[in-house]
Amino acid sequence: MNPDKNHPRLSKAIKKKYHYWRILEFTWIIDASESAPQIYDYLEKNIDQNDKLFVCQLAGDAALADGFSDEGTAWLERIL
Numbered sequence: 001m002n003p004d005k006n007h008p009r010l011s012k013a014i015k016k017k018y019h020y021w022r023i024l025e026f027t028w029i030i031d032a033s034e035s036a037p038q039i040y041d042y043l044e045k046n047i048d049q050n051d052k053l054f055v056c057q058l059a060g061d062a063a064l065a066d067g068f069s070d071e072g073t074a075w076l077e078r079i080l
Contacts, residue, residue: 007048007051009048010043010048010051013042013043014028014030017032018031021072023068031079036055036056036057040053043055059080060080061080062077062080
């Protein structure tokens with residue numbers, strides 16, 4: 001499955017406005033200065049009827065299993 005193909009509006013909205021890492025196939029982590037409700041308000045206009053949207057703030061410490069890219073892991077560590 002391809003998020004850019006299966007969720008084109010949401011994918012385009014994220015890529016247009018945010019620095020991001022698609023950590024899993026349909027899970028995006030974005031780096032933004034807005035609050036979670038502000039991000040939600042922007043993105044919910046770009047989801048389709050069958051899409052699900054959950055926005056939360058990540059802060060502080062993180063731990064990741066092996067298998068994630070070094071680049072993505074470094075990006076996540078940098079923004080936390």
